[in-house]
Amino acid sequence: MRDKDNPKKANRPExxxxxxxxxxxxxxxxxxxxxxxxxxxxxxxPDIAVAAAEIEPLAKGLVRVLDDDGAAVGPWDPKLDADTxxxxxxxxxxxxxxxxxxxxxxxxxxxxxxxxATGEEAIATATAAALDREDINFPTYRQQGLLVSRGYPLxxxxxxxxxxxxxxxxxxxxxxxxxxxxxxFFTISGNLGTQFPQAVGWAMASAIKGDSRIAVGWIGDGxxxxxxxxxxxxxxxxxxxPAILCVVNNQWAISSFSGIAGAEKAxxxxxxxxxxxxxxxxxxxxxxxxxxxxxxxxxxARSNLGATxxxxxxxxxxxxxxxxxxxxxxxxxxxxxxxxxxPIERLKAHLLAxxxxxxxxxxxxxxxxxxxxxAAQKEAEKMGVLPEQGRDNIESMFDDVYADVPWNLVxxxxxxxxxxxx
Amino acid sequence: MNMIQALNNAHxxxxxxxxxxxxxxxxxGYFGGVFRVTEGLQKQFGKTRVFxxxxxxxxxxxxxxxxxxYGLKPVIEIQFADYIYPGYDQIVSEVAKIRYRTAGEWAMxxxxxxxxxxxxxxxxTHSQSPExxxxxxAGLKTVIPSTPYDAKGLLxxxxxDPDPVIFFEPKRIYNGPFDGHHDKPVKPWAKHPASEVPEGxxxxxxxxxxVVREGADLTVLAYGTMVHVALAAVEENGIDAxxxxxxxxxxxxxxxxxxxxKKTGRCVVVHEAPRNTGFGAxxxxxxxxxxxxxxxxxxxxxxxxxxxxxxxxxWAYFPGPKRLKKALEKVMAD
Numbered sequence: 001m002r003d004k005d006n007p008k009k010a011n012r013p014e015x016x017x018x019x020x021x022x023x024x025x026x027x028x029x030x031x032x033x034x035x036x037x038x039x040x041x042x043x044x045x046p047d048i049a050v051a052a053a054e055i056e057p058l059a060k061g062l063v064r065v066l067d068d069d070g071a072a073v074g075p076w077d078p079k080l081d082a083d084t085x086x087x088x089x090x091x092x093x094x095x096x097x098x099x100x101x102x103x104x105x106x107x108x109x110x111x112x113x114x115x116x117a118t119g120e121e122a123i124a125t126a127t128a129a130a131l132d133r134e135d136i137n138f139p140t141y142r143q144q145g146l147l148v149s150r151g152y153p154l155x156x157x158x159x160x161x162x163x164x165x166x167x168x169x170x171x172x173x174x175x176x177x178x179x180x181x182x183x184x185f186f187t188i189s190g191n192l193g194t195q196f197p198q199a200v201g202w203a204m205a206s207a208i209k210g211d212s213r214i215a216v217g218w219i220g221d222g223x224x225x226x227x228x229x230x231x232x233x234x235x236x237x238x239x240x241x242p243a244i245l246c247v248v249n250n251q252w253a254i255s256s257f258s259g260i261a262g263a264e265k266a267x268x269x270x271x272x273x274x275x276x277x278x279x280x281x282x283x284x285x286x287x288x289x290x291x292x293x294x295x296x297x298x299x300x301a302r303s304n305l306g307a308t309x310x311x312x313x314x315x316x317x318x319x320x321x322x323x324x325x326x327x328x329x330x331x332x333x334x335x336x337x338x339x340x341x342x343p344i345e346r347l348k349a350h351l352l353a354x355x356x357x358x359x360x361x362x363x364x365x366x367x368x369x370x371x372x373x374x375a376a377q378k379e380a381e382k383m384g385v386l387p388e389q390g391r392d393n394i395e396s397m398f399d400d401v402y403a404d405v406p407w408n409l410v411x412x413x414x415x416x417x418x419x420x421x422x
Numbered sequence: 423m424n425m426i427q428a429l430n431n432a433h434x435x436x437x438x439x440x441x442x443x444x445x446x447x448x449x450x451g452y453f454g455g456v457f458r459v460t461e462g463l464q465k466q467f468g469k470t471r472v473f474x475x476x477x478x479x480x481x482x483x484x485x486x487x488x489x490x491x492y493g494l495k496p497v498i499e500i501q502f503a504d505y506i507y508p509g510y511d512q513i514v515s516e517v518a519k520i521r522y523r524t525a526g527e528w529a530m531x532x533x534x535x536x537x538x539x540x541x542x543x544x545x546x547t548h549s550q551s552p553e554x555x556x557x558x559x560a561g562l563k564t565v566i567p568s569t570p571y572d573a574k575g576l577l578x579x580x581x582x583d584p585d586p587v588i589f590f591e592p593k594r595i596y597n598g599p600f601d602g603h604h605d606k607p608v609k610p611w612a613k614h615p616a617s618e619v620p621e622g623x624x625x626x627x628x629x630x631x632x633v634v635r636e637g638a639d640l641t642v643l644a645y646g647t648m649v650h651v652a653l654a655a656v657e658e659n660g661i662d663a664x665x666x667x668x669x670x671x672x673x674x675x676x677x678x679x680x681x682x683x684k685k686t687g688r689c690v691v692v693h694e695a696p697r698n699t700g701f702g703a704x705x706x707x708x709x710x711x712x713x714x715x716x717x718x719x720x721x722x723x724x725x726x727x728x729x730x731x732x733x734x735x736x737w738a739y740f741p742g743p744k745r746l747k748k749a750l751e752k753v754m755a756d
Contacts, residue, residue: 168525169523172522181528191515201488201489201492227480234478235484235485400524402585403584406672
């Protein structure tokens with residue numbers, strides 16, 4: 001390039017690209033002291049008819065109910081009865097044990113892939129408790145707690161993970177990509193964000209038909225960068241869709257921290273305000289805050305006040321999946337340093353503080369859940385594990401592409417059956 | 423009726439029979455669509471069943487997925503087929519796959535309507551023929567009518583179909599059949615027998631081609647606007663060709679194709695879309711696989727060029743009777 005063609009001007013500063021970096025990398029000592037954590041109970045609880053702009057501070061703050069002593073405080077305390085709290089606690093413990101067993105099953109070569117929800121169990125289980133059984137979820141891959149809470153048989157979940165003969169999805173989906181219409185759990189997609197505007201469409205349909213059911217859409221912090229996130233919010237706002245739009249901000253999208261999705265500049269909840277959607281940022285490790293926020297949003301949706309955006313602020317304590325090694329991009333011990341604690345321990349402390357729980361009962365419940373998961377695993381493995389699959393019933397591969405099997409698939413089915421698997 | 427009126431009538435007939443059908447798209451509600459296919463529907467069926475959508479094709483398709491999951495039957499309009507790409511992920515990864523990945527637990531009965539093709543000086547972004555991008559995707563059906571009568575019968579069949587259907591409407595022939603001679607005005611459908619469109623309910627089954635001209639010497643496989651170009655080329659050049667209007671590309675009426683080519687021994691495939699990996703490549707391969715020992719000459723393809731759609735050079739791009747004539751003569755000479 002000749003000097004006269006050089007677009008740089010001596011009197012102007014050289015432009016620089018900003019690439020966000022997380023505060024800590026492997027080898028660093030994690031220190032979250034700069035994270036502003038408002039005191040439990042300090043966030044106001046507005047009327048459900050409030051306009052988005054009026055509660056913008058709630059999109060930057062953090063709705064919290066459980067304080068450091070395990071007491072429920074402030075206007076967002078849903079004042080749940082002890083049975084409901086114990087049910088959520090049990091669901092969370094079941095999810096954690098289930099995750100551990102299935103993680104190990106993957107390491108033993110019994111399946112191809114697994115994704116844990118460790119540290120995030122409160123979000124799905126408390127949401128399930130706050131919804132009506134008939135409401136539908138359009139989940140991502142880390143909401144297994146919705147199924148556990150709604151009583152989807154653990155054996156069926158495992159059969160899906162093993163793609164075995166008991167797999168209702170007939171071996172066509174990755175492990176953990178469940179689908180259960182009966183349990184209001186829409187089929188999971190590997191293309192991130194797609195389910196978010198789909199939930200809005202379901203909610204619009206419910207409104208078109210004068211139904212009373214609502215839809216909940218789920219998305220991760222990383223996938224908020226997808227166009228579908230914005231499509232979902234646009235349609236939800238335009239048509240006042242009876243939907244709850246949930247962003248699970250667990251800080252990490254595989255190895256990319258939330259800043260790569262724009263978290264340095266604004267919270268994920270703040271994105272809703274611009275669309276005119278009342279938006280809340282909620283302590284995702286606080287069962288009571290999650291429950292209360294979802295109930296608030298559900299009440300809004302059911303009252304024809306439209307959709308709410310909720311950012312659940314949490315931390316992905318484990319790797320993204322069994323294919324991920326988080327020690328390559330973040331410091332060891334970061335999960336332990338997370339200032340919002342462990343959701344199971346926090347709810348346990350609350351129940352203990354209420355005098356509705358004790359260590360013995362907790363241990364007995366944990367042992368029961370463990371036995372239940374082990375029994376389910378034994379049952380599921382009787383129907384086979386992944387490496388043994390794909391030999392029988394090859395012709396089933398050609399079903400369900402269309403309602404009827406067209407001529408080209410009939411011909412290919414015959415060929416595939418005659419060739420066999422190998 | 424012209425094709426626009428026939429499609430409008432198809433909506434009305436289907437919506438009167440089924441209260442779960444909802445229609446929406448950009449400008450599709452109050453105004454009735456930029457081509458007026460949905461005109462009057464909002465007035466008749468109310469604005470919660472027929473409404474305008476934001477300019478967001480991904481959102482239009484995605485909300486239709488949610489509506490179909492709920493149990494409604496969405497019929498959505500993508501204003502031009504060229505605008506379908508922002509919604510492509512939803513169509514390919516979701517609409518097409520949901521029945522399969524849920525082992526039939528959730529079906530996706532919906533119709534994605536879109537005006538497509540060239541011949542109206544629409545430039546690159548109002549002229550494309552992207553049908554092969556959809557025929558390649560398992561789980562989708564792709565339908566393209568060539569007459570008002572077919573358009574109505576096929577659209578009602580598509581709406582009533584349990585699978586998702588991509589319904590491309592050839593906008594060059596919305597108002598009348600096109601004889602390929604672009605220096606003459608398009609004749610209105612008025613005097614064409616296919617413009618006799620009954621008011622009531624009827625369907626044309628998806629996967630059933632029409633033999634629009636019987637002939638002994640050559641088979642021309644065409645769909646959409648190109649059916650009319652093929653008929654003009656055949657008539658004007660005195661070739662006794664059989665012209666088949668495929669009507670739906672998926673499912674494809676392989677029996678009619680096979681029977682005809684085995685009878686004539688020669689085949690020319692014509693479409694507006696670019697040649698490279700276009701649907702003509704599939705048709706050519708199928709004919710070769712199934713009719714090779716009956717063929718008297720190699721199968722010839724007449725297509726748009728492998729370039730983006732050029733505005734000012736539209737008539738050198740768009741296949742017309744002249745380009746088709748060359749191919750017909752070449753195949754007949756072998």
